[in-house]
Amino acid sequence: MAETPVDALTEDQAREELARLAHELARHDVLYHQQDTPEVSDAEYDALKARNAAIEARFPDLIRPDSPSLKVGAEVSSQFAPVKHGVPMLSLDNAFDAAEVADFVARIRRFLKLDEAEPVAFVAEPKIDGLSASLRYEKGVFVQGATRGDGRTGEDVTANLRTIADIPNRLAGEDCPEVIEIRGEVYAPNDAFDAFNRAAEATGTRTYANPRNFAAGSLRQKDPAITAKRPLRFFAYAWGERSTDFADTQWGALQALKAWGFRVNQRSRRVEDAGGLLGLYEQLQTDRAGLGYDIDGVVYKVDRLDWQQRLGFVARSPRWAIAHKFPAQQAQTVLEGIDIQVGRTGSHTPVARLHPVTVGGVVVRNATLHNADEIARLDVRIGDTVTLQRAGDVIPQILGVVDADRPGRSAPYAFPQTCACPLKTALVKETTASGVESVVRRCTGELACPFQKIEHLKHFASRRAFDIEGLGEKQIAAFVERGWINEPADIFSLARDEDRLAQLRQEEGYGETSVKNLVEGIDARRTISLDRFIYGMGVRDIGEQTSLVLARAFESWTAFETACVAASEGVPSEAWERLADAHAVSPRVVAALAEANLSPADPWPEAPLDQKIALGLPGLAAPSRRGLASLIEDWSGLVELARVAREEGPSDALNQIAGVSGVGPVAARALALFFREPHNRAMVDALVAQLDRIEDAERPKTDTAVAGKTVVFTGALERFTRDEAKARAESLGAKVSGSVSKKTDYLVAGPGAGSKLADAQKHGVKVLTEDEWLALIGG
Template identity: 85%
Template sequence: MSDKPVDQLSESEARAELDRLTAALRHHDALYYRHDAPEISDAAYDALKRRALEIEDRFPDLTTAESPSQAVGAAVAAQFAPVRHGVPMLSLDNAFAPEEVTDFVARIRRFLKLAGDEPVAFVAEPKIDGLSASLRYENGVLVTGATRGDGRTGEDVTANLRTLDDIPDRLAGSGWPSVVEVRGEVYAPNDAFDAFNAAAEAAGARTYANPRNFAAGSLRQKDPAITATRPLRFFAYAWGETSQPIAGTQWEALQILRAWGFPVNDRSERVEEAAGLMAIYDRLQTDRARLGYDIDGVVYKVDRLDWQSRLGFVARTPRWAVAHKFPAQQAQTVLEGIDIQVGRTGSHTPVARLRPVTVGGVVVRNATLHNADEIARLDVRLGDTVTLQRAGDVIPQILGVVDPDRPDRGEPYDFPHICACPLKTPLVKETTAAGVESVVRRCTGELACPFQRIEHLKHFASRRAFDIEGLGEKQLIAFHERGWIREPADIFRLARDEARLAELRAEEGYGETSVRNLVAGIDARRTIALDRFIYGLGVRDIGEQTSLVLARAFETWPAFEAACVAAASGVPSEAWTRLAEAHAISPRVLHALAAARPPTTDPWPEAPLDQKIALAFPGLAAPARRSLAGLAADWGGLVELARIAREEGPSDALGQIAGVAGVGPVAARALALFFREPHNRAMVDALVAELDRIEDAERPKTDTAVAGKTVVFTGALERFTRDEAKARAESLGAKVSGSVSKKTDYLVAGPGAGSKLADAQKHGVKVLTEDEWLALIGG
């Protein structure tokens, strides 16, 4: 990760770094959620995400559906039925420093346009380090209990949740809505957790690293009788879908939840302004060790629910709440070795092997070293005593060497230059189209590399992709080593290979039932949703959200496949990509370059190059002219740039994919490159041949008055803020644009509307007042 401040990054530098950060965060999400093997601390993860969000804030056009600001949550485990949440369970933004809390309060005041003397009240609650759960009650009776999952869909753990004494089967009191989703955190008290671990260790049974893992593992037991023996508790603090409002403020809602029979945290408080928030933060941090349960910060929520509604959401996080995290915990130990892990895309990630040490009550044996550059920066060597930092329940990071000047230090670590696979393929550092070298070293063997092949197969069968029950990592590795599974289609062929199935039935650990379940799990996925199919292909830069966006945009597999195949023959040259990613070179500038066709002979030999550019391409802004002057150097270079813009750009088919809102050129190019490779096409064709059906994507909702319409807001809006208006329109299926064209359906004009109003009249666009807009959308 670059140390250059975000406000000093050029757009091309920002794009390259955001790509790196997005890939890193996706990698760590997969380790944490899918493999239960995280390799960086919460603090390190938060630092990566904060920098990514800063880049997105400064360069909003770089944001796609796969960007860090759009991602949330985990996946649904195969052994539990999926439960669709009535209202999504979203994540919170984090704050770490006092000034970030002050900024949070100031943003709320600005958004709501509050007078300076009007106080903002908050409810501050301890941030319990447990597992989120949602409880659906109908007519006062518990009908479903689910984990958060990926925010939209959770795991059905109703039977397990019913075993908790803190969760009522029937709501107490009266006045509850006919439908209400009560949300909170399942956790384990520290003393009960310690007692369980001591008894388990004495009996030679499994122990847990910390109370959070214990709570998650206990709630996900297949047998509720096991969950019933675990000392789990529950705090209620929120709600999801309700058939009618339950309160006017967050504080009042907590008292109502208590009256319905739920435990509510006694350390929650109603306070005002940033000073009140910081006071309770300091008190809870001081008392943290004496609470009897783990917390990793404090959550602040705007008290008034009507203000929460107005504030709404940014991407997948609410504007009206933030989690103020506690500092990470540190310790020292000895670095005993460095192991290299090979990822699905060939990335070689170093992991430190440590002399076991307890950090915050957890025994730590490994830590992340990120990449070769980080090892060189830290100058860590075998035998060094190092300082660790840990936050939460993940593998920590190494901060530095305690005594780098000791005379008996070992030799500097020599990062591998060839892959650990039998092919011994050279490792390379990739360079982006903008000329920025990646810090990640990758094996160039791709699917020929057995490490990458098995990682691709793990990804394909993972929960968020094909989610094949009974085919876990252990089975995949075993089948791959036998030569039975080398590509995704082989998984489905195995389910019909009677000779190999008979061999399995005869082996210890399988038997008739296991084989029957394996075949059933595979056959169940011969029908697959289009977005899961796309994600399962494992195309680089195509994550779960981008897969969903693509599926909805193209709707059917034949349409999507045809677009990708067409795009494969229209990948832009590296020269065009460098030009497109240069500072201030927008699509409009590229179009002007391509259309101009400047003569090969300089018509203005005595003029400065900047003036020549202004004459050759009238209408270009000064930043674009300066950028072109830096790229071209002379008239001949300018002619060559125009030729590149005209002849080496993306095809219309590639542009169609890149033009899908939330996809962009990076993901579109990745798809085109993937489908351009014959072995990838063969792999996809073989897979499709084994499936029964790839289900069409769910069509966008069309049941609102403005669904599918393009809306522009202008003027000094008085009934709502601009952000509030945009959020409301998008929630109803409308597209909000910043400019008026003949494709615009409505212009909502407040006082002082200027050029956009004139453009609307020129194009015949319907103009609405704020009141007319509210009447159209139903208030």
């Protein structure tokens, strides 16, 4: 289904689209930054972010607290201790063509009010495709190393970083600051990466899709001895916190890093203006394949550090730097087959099986085809020669068929009508309340479908959910095949089933130690935090962040379960959802319709329908009248709509969940539908019975200056991200809202504050700058 152009979106459509993009990009951030298993290309990811930014630019009042434009990276893994960066590790804006680079240089000139004749010097550096790291040195000694994490807080991987030969334990010379954080990129040379994969294939151990994933996985090993065996390198290119300044220019700083014992990329150059930047870009693009390591673009930084300071930051990115990305890499090969993957929620995703081909130094055997509609659009068939694109080190996508007119092509691909599982359950396309059909085809068998069962159990045991050590994909599949586990509670039952454990001890691949570790891993999760429990249930549309928000809102499992059961009895009817989803029909319009006292008999039989609606619902705007008119044919239809609005809407219990900031109606409805199904309730009850305790969420503080207060953040915050501001406020006992009302206590306004600032002034709400807010909460 084609996307609605940004300039054609209504405000309601924009709000829904921003919610979708925030959810989708947050999921991709976790896949890329935490799990090292990205699902989309860099180009697809950048396109999503660009659409989000364009919608926010057109509707600045709709910017969400969890907006992707305000985030860097993903949340920190619980596997390593958190490390607060002395200076945030922010990300860069991207440029994709020469015009955007020229515009970047022109913006800098305008901001600094430079004469056209005055040259602007930049340092251009290859953009290494690896894992960012920060190294803290005190008195010249390496004391702590961390990953980027979410940009503010990273993961403590000090012991692993110490194993990399390019990272000195002590800085050379006597001129380094007493305290300094060195920033750079951990990467794997291509030759060494290929050799590792060949050796791993020979021994049947894990291989990696690309050098970036290899570097990330190697740096996150729990045992530093494993990291020490991996061929990792490090390029230094920046710095964070420092006790004293040590250079006047970016180029001078690179020379200082080199003098202290770091490797600095030899292909970095000091150039002037857009012409110099583009010249080096073309040169690096030409030489890219022979560098010996992966790069995905060139980073441009203003050379003078005093100019960098003047230029400052906007949202999450510096004004003085930009990443000029390389175009996607392409190749041609033969499509040998199409396989269907079944996801946790029953989605059937086609994957192209390709004759192996090398694209950008990586052997590609599979490519995403997304869905049945995409296969039909491309008209891709078995045996076709296809063009595929690898934009970033992820599963590639097929762009088109090379030989579409060749004689003897195979028949068009027929997408399955039933699930690939033994049940052969019919696949369905879901339809939204407004009648829009989804492109995704799903099996409705849920946990009766063995594919969905395995995916659900994998999700349950995954790192971000229950995080059960020793229970991986292979073990889950084997236990399901034997009939030992069918639902999450069975995992905990297995840990106390002595007959089955004794059988495992006798089998190849297990033994006493393996079984002992498995049991300990399971038993360690009999006490679980509320947010992990909610996420582990695997409810559709309930992601990790939403689970955390729900846990904080309801605090205990008892309160959360009670709310969900109550909500399950108040799911709105399909007729009500069609009404609420109609064009220009806002909640206010639905409320007005519910409160209207409409006569069953038509008072104006001769009047046009639009006029009847205007007379029956005075004060309704023309777009809303047209939206209602699209649902009905006559006066009796309007009377019926009023009854639906009055009697078939969501219950107060459902609205309570939907009203939690950061949850919304889609997630609330998903919870209600989940708890409405008896087999889901039985599954949850059985799981709870196997656990020792579901830990309550941390209670908000009551002894702070903002405890119990309602706070709204607006504008382009510069001192912290929206997520950081929200988390900090909630930890101090405040409630963070997305809109201003008479009940709002504080509005914290950054640059560009719009209608929320006007609303605050209208309602007499106290308006604070970021500095005033920090002073109020104590920094």
